[in-house]
Amino acid sequence: MVNTIVPIHVGGLDLSFTNASLFMVATLALAVGFLVLTTASRAVVPGRLQSVSELSYEFIASMLREGAGSHGMKFFPMVFSLFMFILTANLLGMVPYFFTVTSQIIVTFALALFVIGTVLVYGFYKHGLHFLNVFVPSGVPGVLLPLVIAIEVISFLSRPISLSVRLFANMLAGHITLKVFAGFVATLSTLGALGIGGAILPLIMTVALTGLEFLVAFLQAYVFAVLTCMYLNDAVHPGGH
Amino acid sequence: MFVTAAYAQSTPTEGAESHGAAPAEVHTETGVAHEGGHGSGVFPPFDQSTFASQLLWLAITFGLFYILMSKVVLPRIGSILESRQDTIARDLDDASRAKSEADAAVAAYEQELAAARAKANQIANEAREAAKAKAAAERTAIETELNGKIAAAEARIAEIKSRALADVGAIAEETASAVVEQLIGARVPETEIAAAVKASAN
Structure with missing residues (x-):
């Protein structure tokens, strides 16, 4: 939960520097620090850490090129920033007692709105009203068209919600499950020898879930980035599906 | 509705602020609920009192992150990859040029070898022809000499015979x-x- 560290109130709004803010800053510092320091030597033959930075670069670049074509590459900094920020925030949240920035619905929703906003602004700026073709799939018989357009509009409107809720729910549910099982371990182990024996099962579950959570932390960042690429594809090529 | 219900329970605590009273109230309420530790509070991720702060700090940190990525990190990694590409292409060029040079050297060597072989053949042929000619000349010389001798001998025989x-x-x-x-x-x-x-x- 969010605790205030440095209270800042502006015109009745609570803009305090909280632990959430602290971990956003930590995410920023960690990700930027890693990427800057590992590439500082600019070695032609990369070391391990430089390879990690280069791999993430090429990973996102190929993802975006496949998802949105070469015209979509102008969004590369945006997709890369989203992926690295979410990934770093998710992984930071795996450290005990650390706050998970992405387990807050407002954060994921803001990021999702940023993506959809970019799609809308760029789509209308680049294609004008032709951007509305995104709601009209080609090759649909005229009778079905109103229905299909209605479905397309609803699916488009639900994108920011599904995008944000997916990430938020995954991170939050994972952490709650971990906490519950870890709580079992603590509770059971206070019940004497039998309790300690019985605590082994939830302990194993906790370890397994921790592994799963690392996977989920990466996977959700990946999913967010992939979906961003797909939505950007609509902005770059409206009516192309 | 969630928030208003909670708000209704805790109205008496603070109402002093003239403007934006609702957020302040909600904030107080959730603070109390968390301290109380039972289910009457708002589920922390849906606690709207923290939204403004989170949005502001997210905008600051993510904006800064985006700027640093697009201005510093990505151009740098891009230039590293590009220079590696250039280096590899240049090395491949060098290698193919060296290979073609080696091929040319081999071809020149083969050519010279063939020329030398032809020359050697020619010399050998010439020597053989010369030796043959010399042998023939010697043979004719010897034959004429022998013929002379035969003739002389025949003359002498004839003379002796006539005598x-x-x-x-x-x-x-x-x-x-x-x-x-x-x-x-x-x-x-x-x-x-x-x-x-x-x-x-x-």
Whole structure:
């Protein structure tokens, strides 16, 4: 939960520097620090850490090129920033007692709105009203068209919600499950020898879930980035599906 | 509705602020609920009192992150990858150029080898022809010499033969005169005998 560290109130709004803010800053510092320091030597033959930075670069670049074509590459900094920020925030949240920035619905929703906003602004700026073709799939018989357009509009409107809720729910549910099982371990182990024996099962579950959570932390960042690429594809090529 | 219900329960706590009272109230309420530790509070991720702060700090940190990525990190990694690409392409170029040079050297070597071989053949042929010609010349020289010798020998044989034949005539005359003298008991003139021998020899 969010605790205030440095209270800042502006015109009745609570803009305090909280632990959430602290971990956003930590995410920023960690990700930027890693990427800057590992590439500082600019070695032609990369070391391990430089390879990690280069791999993430090429990973996102190929993802975006496949998802949105070469015209979509102008969004590369945006997709890369989203992926690295979410990934770093998710992984930071795996450290005990650390706050998970992405387990807050407002954060994921803001990021999702940023993506959809970019799609809308760029789509209308680049294609004008032709951007509305995104709601009209080609090759649909005229009778079905109103229905299909209605479905397309609803699916488009639900994108920011599904995008944000997916990430938020995954991170939050994972952490709650971990906490519950870890709580079992603590509770059971206070019940004497039998309790300690019985605590082994939830302990194993906790370890397994921790592994799963690392996977989920990466996977959700990946999913967010992939979906961003797909939505950007609509902005770059409206009516192309 | 969630928030308003909670708000309703805790109205008396704080209402002093003239503007934006609701967020302040909600904030107080959730703070109390968390301290209380039971289910009457708002589920922390849906606690709207923290939204403004989170949005502000997210905008600051993510904005800064985006700027640093697009201005510093991504151009740098891009240039690293590009320079590596260039280096590899240049090395490949060098390698292919070196290979073509080596190929040219091999071709030149082969050519020179072929030329040398042809020259050697030519020299050998010339030597063989010269030796053959010399041998032929020697043979003809020897043959002519031998022919000369044969001719001389034949001349000498003929001479000896003719001389011998001449001797044969003299002997025949002598014998004939002796035979005739024995037979008839008288000497026949030498000229007659010679004539008779000559006639019988022919």
